Amino acid sequence: MFGMVRPCRHRLGERLTAQWTAHLCGLCLALRGDHGQLARVVTNYDGLLVSVLTEAQAVRADAGRRTAGPCPLRGMRTASVAHGEGARLAAAVSLVLASAKVRDHVADGDGLLARRPVALAARRVAASWDRAGARTGSAVGFDTAVLVDAVDRQAGIEALAGPGTPILTVTEPTETATAAAFAHTAVLAGRAHNAGPLAEAGRLFGRLAHLLDAVEDLEADAAAGAWNPLTATGTPLAEARRLADDAVHGIRLALREVEFGDGGLAHRLLVHELPNSVHRAFDTVSCAHGSGPYAPPGAPGMPGGPVPPEPPRRDRRGLLAGCAVWLGLACTCQMCCGTYGDPWSGEHKEGVCSRYDCGGCCDCCNCCECCSRCGEDGGCDCGCDC
Incomplete structure (x- = not known):
């Protein structure tokens, strides 16, 4: 599993965790259904956002759901999973993202990929994922050529980049690709007027993903002598952090222009979880409230506050x-x-x-009732500066 948006169930809460799991399982099953069991290895968190955004704009969120059969990853239980064009678009994006990641590792000569026969096999796998993504994308009216073109242009841009090259020149292909994917969710949901702000949110999301990946790989790339956009362009970490924070703020503003049916999960992931991704990459405090573990008196589970209800008892299985x-x-x-x-x-x-x-910071994830209200109706009145 890869991707920068990796939410914690403690922060999501029960309802949004169930929605998140539905999209995760839906993406996995869409990959299996269109491309076979092995394709499920490209399931990733960032591609999953495409499915989340598509459903968030739907008039009826439950219209894109179906009941999936038992799966070992769910403890052999059935579940309601995302189904339809949103999940298939997420599958197409995930395949191309995985292909790009494999090609990047081949170019860097990472591990076994430094060996010519292994690198050749990896390139063939990446090419097959590109073709598979194109087929699925075509089925939902999305031309993945914009994604493949971005991957192809990236290598040339990196080869020309040097000290003084603006870091945003290097992130442009990723921005263009994610903008196209985000915007197409508006087409699938029948809300074409959302395409503009979603394209802007996608562009900034792509910029953020590229920056955070570069920051997280900085030390390892330096030790291995591998190419890193921050090192190559001479971009200091302080500037990378400024650009990352600006991208997070820009995504927040762009989403305010999007008309959602039920934007709760999309709001939580793109407004509240993205800052945590930035904190994680730069190794700073990752609590959305900006301080250490804290819960005010009177909050659920704290002195003077209500006692949290016991979770419902689940059906028990027999020994065998x-x-x-x-x-x-x-x-x-x-x-x-x-x-x-x-x-x-x-x-x-x-x-x-x-x-x-x-x-x-799990002790403070639910430190006030307002956090549980965030995104219930697509808005946020929690005072968390959103």
């Missing part, structure tokens, strides 16, 4: 059925690296190696 589910979870690594429902009780569990991206 639970053992069968346990085996499936173990074989798919969910018990080690993911999150899952207990095979017998259904209780939510975290894998041994799992890390929710809370930035150490």
